[in-house]
Amino acid sequence: xxxxxxxxxxxxxxxxxxxxxxxxxxxxxxxxxxxxxxxxxxxxxxxxxxxxxxxxxxxxxxxxxxxxxxxxxxxxxxxxxxxxxxxxxxxxxxxxxxxxxxxxxxxxxxxxxxxxxxxxxxxxxxxxxxxxxxxxxxxxxxxxxxxxx
Numbered sequence: 001x002x003x004x005x006x007x008x009x010x011x012x013x014x015x016x017x018x019x020x021x022x023x024x025x026x027x028x029x030x031x032x033x034x035x036x037x038x039x040x041x042x043x044x045x046x047x048x049x050x051x052x053x054x055x056x057x058x059x060x061x062x063x064x065x066x067x068x069x070x071x072x073x074x075x076x077x078x079x080x081x082x083x084x085x086x087x088x089x090x091x092x093x094x095x096x097x098x099x100x101x102x103x104x105x106x107x108x109x110x111x112x113x114x115x116x117x118x119x120x121x122x123x124x125x126x127x128x129x130x131x132x133x134x135x136x137x138x139x140x141x142x143x144x145x146x147x148x149x
Contacts, residue, residue: 004082005035006125007132008090009117012070014107015039020073023103023116026089027077031149036076036129036138042067050131059112066112074132083125086118 008027010020028034042050047064054060077086091102095114098105108114119125129138 001080003078003080004122004125005076005078005129005138006082006086006119006122007117007128008075008077008086008119009132010073010075011113011115011117012066012072013110013113014115015071015073017107019107019115022107024075026103027075027086030079030085030089031145032077032079032082032085033141033143034075035078035140036133037073038133038137039071039073040132041071044068046131050128062112076129076133076138083119083122087120090116090118 008023010023014020014023024034024037044064047067048055050067051060051063054063079085089103091098091104093104093114094111095104095108096111098108100106103116104114119128
């Protein structure tokens with residue numbers, strides 16, 4: 001299994017609802033390692049680069065308006081098959097279809113305000129991590145608990 005890094009965003013609704021700590025905790029309890037973390041306000045330029053594949057879609061303006069409406073928390077998670085593991089933990093894009101026990105299944109109801117974003121592939125993870133973090137904002141370290149997992 002390959003150790004990967006992936007991007008997770010706690011979107012404005014997660015921040016506004018005070019769920020950021022719960023979201024981070026889900027990943028940490030799974031055994032993923034937090035290697036980067038920051039709160040920021042996404043501007044229109046960053047939103048357009050982040051959602052580049054959706055620029056021409058009818059729902060783009062709703063995505064942009066939402067992600068720029070309030071601060072977000074960006075995190076870089078690391079672990080074996082991190083992209084797939086994170087995607088499983090967050091659940092289906094539509095929270096109404098997301099399984100109970102997933103972040104979206106437990107906390108979400110709305111397709112746009114679905115609490116979190118996570119990279120959908122290793123290629124996307126690399127591109128998206130570079131949008132939100134410089135290389136000196138990502139940290140290499142050993143988890144002492146790794147021997148127990």
